[in-house]
Amino acid sequence: MTWSRHEMQYIRDAAGNPNPSTLALGAAATVTVAAASFYAATRPTPLAPPVDMDNQSIRLPDGSRTSTWVPDGKSFIEYAHEDARTTHECFKRGLRISRNKPCLGRRNGPNRSYTWLTYQEVFDMAKDFGSGLLEEGLEPGAETIVGIYAANRVEWTVTDQACSMFSIVTCALYDTLGPDVCAYIINQTEMPLVICENAAKAQLLLDKGGSLKSLKCLIIMDPISDQNRTTAQLHDIKLVQFETVQNAGRANPKDAVPPSPDDLCLICYTSGTTGDPKGAMMTHRSMIANLASISVFASKGGVGITAEDSSLSYLPLAHVFERGLQTIFFMNGARLGFSSGDVKLLTDDLQALKPTVFPTVPRLLNRIYDKVISGVKTSKLKSMLFSLACSSKEKELRRRIIRKDSIWDWLVFGKIQALLGGRVRLVFTASAPLEPKVLNFTRCAFGCVVIEGYGQTENTAGISFNIPGEYEPGHCGPPLPCNIVKLEDVPEMDYYAKDDKGEVLCKGPSVFCGYYKSEDKTKEALDEDGWLHTGDIGQWLPNGCLKIIDRKKNIFKLSQGEYVAAEKIENTYMRSQFVAQAFIEGDSLQPYLMGVMVPDEEELMAWAAKNDASGSYRELCARKDVKEIILKDINAVGKKAGLKGFEMVKDIIVYPELFSVDNGLLTPTFKNKRPNLRKFFKTQIQELYKKHSSS
Ligand SMILES: *[C@@H]1O[C@H](CO)[C@@H](O)[C@H](O)[C@H]1NC(C)=O
Ligand SMILES: *[C@@H]1O[C@H](CO)[C@@H](O)[C@H](O)[C@H]1NC(C)=O
Ligand SMILES: *[C@@H]1O[C@H](CO)[C@@H](O)[C@H](O)[C@H]1NC(C)=O
Ligand SMILES: *[C@@H]1O[C@H](CO)[C@@H](O)[C@H](O)[C@H]1NC(C)=O
Numbered sequence: 061m062t063w064s065r066h067e068m069q070y071i072r073d074a075a076g077n078p079n080p081s082t083l084a085l086g087a088a089a090t091v092t093v094a095a096a097s098f099y100a101a102t103r104p105t106p107l108a109p110p111v112d113m114d115n116q117s118i119r120l121p122d123g124s125r126t127s128t129w130v131p132d133g134k135s136f137i138e139y140a141h142e143d144a145r146t147t148h149e150c151f152k153r154g155l156r157i158s159r160n161k162p163c164l165g166r167r168n169g170p171n172r173s174y175t176w177l178t179y180q181e182v183f184d185m186a187k188d189f190g191s192g193l194l195e196e197g198l199e200p201g202a203e204t205i206v207g208i209y210a211a212n213r214v215e216w217t218v219t220d221q222a223c224s225m226f227s228i229v230t231c232a233l234y235d236t237l238g239p240d241v242c243a244y245i246i247n248q249t250e251m252p253l254v255i256c257e258n259a260a261k262a263q264l265l266l267d268k269g270g271s272l273k274s275l276k277c278l279i280i281m282d283p284i285s286d287q288n289r290t291t292a293q294l295h296d297i298k299l300v301q302f303e304t305v306q307n308a309g310r311a312n313p314k315d316a317v318p319p320s321p322d323d324l325c326l327i328c329y330t331s332g333t334t335g336d337p338k339g340a341m342m343t344h345r346s347m348i349a350n351l352a353s354i355s356v357f358a359s360k361g362g363v364g365i366t367a368e369d370s371s372l373s374y375l376p377l378a379h380v381f382e383r384g385l386q387t388i389f390f391m392n393g394a395r396l397g398f399s400s401g402d403v404k405l406l407t408d409d410l411q412a413l414k415p416t417v418f419p420t421v422p423r424l425l426n427r428i429y430d431k432v433i434s435g436v437k438t439s440k441l442k443s444m445l446f447s448l449a450c451s452s453k454e455k456e457l458r459r460r461i462i463r464k465d466s467i468w469d470w471l472v473f474g475k476i477q478a479l480l481g482g483r484v485r486l487v488f489t490a491s492a493p494l495e496p497k498v499l500n501f502t503r504c505a506f507g508c509v510v511i512e513g514y515g516q517t518e519n520t521a522g523i524s525f526n527i528p529g530e531y532e533p534g535h536c537g538p539p540l541p542c543n544i545v546k547l548e549d550v551p552e553m554d555y556y557a558k559d560d561k562g563e564v565l566c567k568g569p570s571v572f573c574g575y576y577k578s579e580d581k582t583k584e585a586l587d588e589d590g591w592l593h594t595g596d597i598g599q600w601l602p603n604g605c606l607k608i609i610d611r612k613k614n615i616f617k618l619s620q621g622e623y624v625a626a627e628k629i630e631n632t633y634m635r636s637q638f639v640a641q642a643f644i645e646g647d648s649l650q651p652y653l654m655g656v657m658v659p660d661e662e663e664l665m666a667w668a669a670k671n672d673a674s675g676s677y678r679e680l681c682a683r684k685d686v687k688e689i690i691l692k693d694i695n696a697v698g699k700k701a702g703l704k705g706f707e708m709v710k711d712i713i714v715y716p717e718l719f720s721v722d723n724g725l726l727t728p729t730f731k732n733k734r735p736n737l738r739k740f741f742k743t744q745i746q747e748l749y750k751k752h753s754s755s
């Protein structure tokens with residue numbers, strides 16, 4: 061029996077009907093039968109596991125673990141193709157295999173389609189721009205370091221490729237570093253030149269005047285005026301239009317000076333919690349070892365990147381995760397469309413681009429999950445169909461059947477898939493652990509391979525990744541074939557390697573070569589035997605996978621001696637329907653925690669409507685009863701999630717504005733930017749402590 065379109069429409073209509081629960085039962089039963097026959101008719105094929113899923117990594121004699129593809133823990137994957145051993149060669153490989161195929165796409169605002177530049181066009185632009193940089197007086201070679209200060213866009217990648225072509229080292233500057241840190245970086249690296257998005261960003265640097273002794277020239281991507289030029293002249297800095305440099309290069313083409321694998325490729329600065337920012341140095345060899353491993357890993361798992369793939373570039377290029385993904389894409393001749401730059405337009409971009417690969421971060425998946433769950437909760441029927449759909453899909457997942465053409469996709473999940481453009485076949489999530497229920501939901505609802513990864517800037521992008529087709533949530537897979545991983549005792553936190561718990565250490569060709577001009581910090585991160593100390597606490601699961609359970613950083617001790625991991629608590633509180641974002645603060649002189657909650661505007665307004673509370677969102681945020689409701693709800697959520705008494709906040713501040721990269725309260729990977737949050741809320745938190753200690 062197969063289902064006609066008409067019958068399906070009937071069920072779909074029923075699903076949209078808010079109330080009758082008898083119909084729900086009937087429909088649910090019918091749907092189950094239908095699903096079975098639908099299954100038989102479409103005959104999906106399961107994904108073949110490339111490793112024994114109960115034994116995903118190999119234990120070496122010293123207790124460290126290695127990928128099953130590197131059984132000796134030594135013969136790591138260093139590159140995927142003999143002709144792609146630097147980022148420059150990766151792009152050339154893409155050019156060779158897809159010369160006139162699209163490479164980079166952009167769009168001029170919402171409701172427009174993407175327009176594409178081919179590989180050949182991007183390559184020519186990079187050659188012109190690179191030649192133009194030499195015309196501006198830059199010396200080719202790894203002694204030259206230039207800055208890129210812009211949001212993701214075509215010129216970013218063109219600059220990156222141009223520099224790579226002439227062995228010039230790039231270093232990204234970004235807003236969340238703040239102007240002082242940017243000036244510090246320019247001074248430390250003695251940059252002669254920064255490629256900037258627009259005159260406003262250039263001005264932020266110019267304002268730092270005297271501390272920029274090395275800086276001679278700013279190249280601006282957007283149009284600039286004579287007035288802008290004159291302003292810069294006052295600081296003895298030349299302002300040039302991006303296009304002008306490109307034209308000059310075209311008129312005076314230079315031969316490429318390609319880098320060798322051991323040349324420095326990029327420096328990636330992180331602001332760090334304390335002290336000066338640190339610039340992690342990556343050679344082409346370390347970059348490619350990591351990216352090739354990810355690429356080979358995906359291929360072995362049956363989901364390799366090909367020239368048919370496309371992705372939206374919206375995670376900041378200043379971060380190595382996105383930078384690395386681009387390189388993997390180029391290496392395989394795939395295409396990338398740039399986002400419009402506005403988070404609100406993300407779904408619009410996705411629908412215009414219809415990507416096949418979607419890199420993301422937990423924060424975004426949590427938002428999708430919360431929206432769907434609160435939508436489903438509005439009716440019994442919807443909620444029933446939804447659980448039925450999830451459990452059926454989970455059953456399929458356990459047989460490694462991954463698809464978006466089941467009846468459940470058509471009935472329930474189709475809308476969610478359409479949000480992403482409808483063609484996504486591979487999702488990468490990294491930067492923080494994803495809650496099991498959200499990962500389960502994502503795997504069911506997106507109907508595609510969802511890989512959770514774990515990595516760190518100091519190891520390029522990835523340390524361990526889920527095997528494609530993994531259905532158990534709660535871990536980030538075995539080590540990638542570019543590194544081995546070991547756990548080390550952390551006695552002060554009661555983690556011991558003998559219990560398969562400890563600080564995550566990794567070693568291999570993908571590990572960075574140190575922090576720029578900072579031997580002390582390099583020594584802290586990289587020991588004499590070449591192990592990178594990540595500061596994360598991991599656990600080995602019986603199946604040989606790594607689970608991140610804690611952090612050595614972000615831990616504070618309360619006055620009664622208990623250790624608290626702020627991030628874990630924040631992630632728990634964000635599961636409250638009322639909470640969009642959370643920041644937890646503790647004080648070693650106080651026995652309890654305080655928090656800052658940014659309410660979910662929609663949920664709060666819905667609550668207000670139901671409870672006859674009037675006022676705007678901001679007015680509601682200022683109300684005492686609203687605070688009480690939120691405090692009650694988060695502590696209920698916390699209790700349910702098993703937070704201990706001292707892990708619960710005593711009181712909160714309700715703050716009406718979302719933390720963002722723009723206001724400096726989030727990192728470019730959308731994690732809480734703790735030092736800034738701490739500074740920003742210091743007075744208010746102190747007041748809360750005062751209030752409670754005097755009462
Ligand atoms: C896991 O695999 C290794 C070798 O790959 C083998 O020595 C070991 O016995 C296996 N363990 C289990 C539990 O199957
Ligand atoms: C885009 O299209 C939608 C619906 O067709 C419309 O509501 C919206 O105003 C349009 N936006 C722009 C910027 O044209
Ligand atoms: C650049 O020039 C334009 C036009 O003269 C002016 O409006 C703008 O404020 C200038 N920007 C800066 C940062 O100086
Ligand atoms: C610039 O760097 C030098 C060392 O390279 C240092 O002595 C100097 O103080 C720095 N200047 C500023 C303004 O940071």
Ligand SMILES: *[C@@H]1O[C@H](CO)[C@@H](O)[C@H](O)[C@H]1NC(C)=O
Pocket residue numbers: 454457458496497500531532533
């Ligand atoms: C997620 O799915 C896995 C595999 O189907 C299952 O074992 C687990 O209980 C689920 N976890 C949650 C939190 O739903």
